[in-house]
Amino acid sequence: MTGFSADWLTLREAADHRARSNEIAEALSARFTQRPLLRVIDMGCGTGANLRATAPLLPEQQTWRLIDHDPKLLAAARERLTQWADRIATDGDRMILEAGGKRIEVELHQCDLNNDLDAALGPEADLITSSAFFDLVSVPFMQRLAAAVVARKAVFHAVLTYNGRQRWSPRHPSDNAVIAAFHRHQVRDKGFGLAAGPTAAMELANQFRAIGYSVLEGDSPWQLDTGDAALIADLQAGHMKAVAETGAVDPKTLERWAAAKRTEVYIGHTDTLAMPLL
Numbered sequence: 485m486t487g488f489s490a491d492w493l494t495l496r497e498a499a500d501h502r503a504r505s506n507e508i509a510e511a512l513s514a515r516f517t518q519r520p521l522l523r524v525i526d527m528g529c530g531t532g533a534n535l536r537a538t539a540p541l542l543p544e545q546q547t548w549r550l551i552d553h554d555p556k557l558l559a560a561a562r563e564r565l566t567q568w569a570d571r572i573a574t575d576g577d578r579m580i581l582e583a584g585g586k587r588i589e590v591e592l593h594q595c596d597l598n599n600d601l602d603a604a605l606g607p608e609a610d611l612i613t614s615s616a617f618f619d620l621v622s623v624p625f626m627q628r629l630a631a632a633v634v635a636r637k638a639v640f641h642a643v644l645t646y647n648g649r650q651r652w653s654p655r656h657p658s659d660n661a662v663i664a665a666f667h668r669h670q671v672r673d674k675g676f677g678l679a680a681g682p683t684a685a686m687e688l689a690n691q692f693r694a695i696g697y698s699v700l701e702g703d704s705p706w707q708l709d710t711g712d713a714a715l716i717a718d719l720q721a722g723h724m725k726a727v728a729e730t731g732a733v734d735p736k737t738l739e740r741w742a743a744a745k746r747t748e749v750y751i752g753h754t755d756t757l758a759m760p761l762l
Contacts, residue, residue: 490560493530495715500615500644501537505702505755512641512757513541516610521545525605525638527597527614528552532561532590534615534643536568540584542611547589551597551604558592565590598625598676605632613641616753619670619684622677623691630691633758640692640758644704646670648682649752658733658741665732666723685754692758699758706751716749 516522522543526534529550539546552558562579566572569581569588579590595604598621605612612633618626633640650663670681680687689699708716724742727733733741 488530488557490531490557492718493533493557493560494564495718496616497531497533499706499708499712499715500533503704503706503753504537504643505704508641508643508700508702508704508755508757509541511700512538512639515639515757515759516543519543519610521547522610523547523549523608524611524613525549525609526551527604527612528617529561529592530557530615532565532568534613535565535588535590537615537643538613538641539586539588542586544585545587548591549606549609550590550592551595552592553594553596555594558594561592601625601628601632605636607636609636609638611639611641612636613643615642616644616646618642618688619646619681620674620676620679621684622673623680623687625676626680626688626691630695630697633692634695634697634760637760639760640697640756642688642756644753645685645688645756646682647685647752647754649705649750651748651750652746653748654744654746656741656744658737661733662723662727662738662741665727665730668732669726669730685756688756689758692756696761697758698761699756701757702755704753704755706749706753708749708751710747712749716746719749719751720746 520543524546526548529552535548550561569583571582573580581588581590597604652659667682671679689701692699720742724738727738
């Protein structure tokens with residue numbers, strides 16, 4: 485199963501936060517405005533960035549179940565949430581956070597989402613959410629997840645799902661070849677079957693429409709510039725590594741592409757909100 489380092493997730497967090505769709509955020513907040521308490525499950529939680537961005541949109545009382553297969557990321561999430569909170573208490577393994585006027589109870593669970601999805605999600609949830617996750621999974625996994633969401637009568641919220649759109653500036657003659665090879669790498673098995681990769685956002689919406697949910701989508705692109713130089717460099721290096729594994733681009737051509745100085749990068753994402761009809 486493909487994992488990501490805490491350093492990479494920290495590097496991208498500010499760009500992720502800027503990119504989120506305001507339209508989807510407002511719709512999510514409106515859906516739960518009358519709820520006194522909300523039970524939330526965060527799939528593939530990483531360092532807890534999705535909680536930090538989403539909790540301010542939700543009611544004053546929240547419980548979060550953070551799920552990841554990587555114990556190092558769960559440890560990083562505990563540390564980052566402790567730093568983020570205004571106040572913190574513990575009750576066994578449970579964290580009780582106060583942040584921005586919200587009271588947030590957090591439990592962290594190491595789980596295998598692919599092989600034991602129902603156990604990972606638990607029996608009840610009002611909201612099931614995830615960030616930058618679904619380009620890694622297969623369409624059959626999305627189908628199983630949609631069924632699990634329906635069984636819990638939950639709302640589904642996915643942010644920053646890669647949608648296949650990229651623009652690098654200044655342009656390089658090999659941009660199209662590199663992006664095509666990157667997409668070829670994306671659809672390899674990342675631990676959930678053959679990944680949806682650049683079609684993930686479309687496939688995700690289709691699964692929830694097929695089960696009768698109302699689906700809203702909003703653009704949430706990274707629009708990186710010179711202030712994001714470290715992220716651009718890391719993104720470029722990551723593309724080079726992935727493309728090299730495909731063998732689809734000549735090594736010297738790929739080296740020249742990776743050495744090109746970029747000042748702006750657009751990476752397309754889609755935010756998705758799927759809701760049962762009232």
